[in-house]
Amino acid sequence: MILTEDKTYTMSLELEDGKNDSGLTNNSIELAFTNKELLHAMLTCSMPIQRLTFPYMEKRRMEVLQKLFMIESALEAEGDRLKKSKSIAYLDSSEKSLISYYMGMFFTKLISGRLFDVEYLSNLNMIRKEDGSGYIDFFNSEWRPEMIGYNFSTDRWSVWEAKGGSNKREQALKKGADQLSHIGLVNGAVPDPSAVCMTYYDHSYLCAVVREPQKKDGEPLKFSHEEFFRSYYRTVCELFQDRGAGLYFHNGNAEISLTVPYFPQENREPEERCIRVGMPGVLLQYLMNEDYKAVEDLFRNNKEFSCPADSYMGTDGIYIR
Template identity: 35%
Template structure:
């Protein structure tokens, strides 16, 4: 598949009711999404990762280029759906596991935004504790739950599950983990769910289950640390540019990322644009990350300019 190719895809998502017994009470939903919406999900899912290695100029670009190449290599287009590419079968078990893990995160992000209006998602173990360089724990352990945020303090907990040899066991574990947390900063959760991506007859599908909550746990973290975990990597991406390389477009600023072709026989390069408005750039520069999303009232409609602007105020374009 080619992520920079203008196209609309569909994915079948099965919703399982909270009180469904034996998975019998289901609802199938067909979600439509564009290549730019998928690119935005890849971008937003890539940014919080890669914290272990030292910072260096161009690191964020390299991470994003690698993740895009991965998605393009392991999925192929069949009509208006995406399917498992044959070459994934040549990878070893560890590589396939890592790919399924990241695809699960990317599609959890996309589905949560499309169906439930989740504006941001951040891994719990990348939110800093107050005044420390350590990260938030739950019950004394580091966990990889995705913490979602929607408008009006609509917090949610998501457990992404990628296709694996033990998918059903992993999905069950994800449901149990999602059921343990009841509140975030004294706010009752708007939603807690496990989201599993899997292949059916080779086609990519997903199932979302909101289990009955069995725990009464509360997560605590400063909201500003949550938004810092989400937006700081974006600022690092923009800050990697030399002065003057950010150019004005669509009422804001963009950087351009060069992508090699992953399709055989194609030569030359493609171009990905990533942008945001001047006020967001200024807030990033001042470290006021918690003010960015809260000032977003209307997402920019940039469709005529071949751009898609996410609810987080970050837009992407491709050519």
């Protein structure tokens, strides 16, 4: 697939509710989304391994290239459906698992926003402790949930575990439910929802399932709003700070232009294309000043922002065109 082509895709999605003792109840829907929505989810979904290195020239542009390469290599389009690409069949199973892991996170970001109004979703291990002394080390990495979500309009926290694989695996869904059960409260409130989101293939077509398991008593998790928003916007901030990104301003917005190659199979010089990423200038100013209280107030006051007509703007103020 070519994710920079303007197109609308659909995927089958199962919603499984197991929050009571009556067993799982299922609801199947067809989820439609545009290429720009998926680009937005991809760009704003951080890759935890990047925490290992300090910012360096073009670090975040290279991260965008890696993410884009993963999606376009793993998937191919058939009409408005996405299928498993035959081009990665030769990869070792561990290499496929790595791609599936990140695919699961990208689509969890998209699905949680579209269906559960989760405006922000950040990796748990990207959030610093409340006193700023280091990152949250809440669980053994194998048994902690993946992501923390937040909804401004309801002041609601949510907990998410992202899974990805070749098929729908009950064992993986149950493990995800066990991971979710380790968190009982987020900043003093019961997470809503607390869900496992798995992407998988059915007859080679990309599908997803979201399961909300029965809640169990877990441990409390606490962090500041400031550190949560810092973790969410960190990737985009560093992308805007990169001198090679070509920052410019127009109509009250700040925008960067990322030149990225196509990824041809043949041995030839790759052609280039452009992804433009923008946000309101006032938001960028607050982010660069690390004034996350002002960022929070900006969105809590429901300020309306404009963006170019050919753009998709997320509820986080970041747009793609």
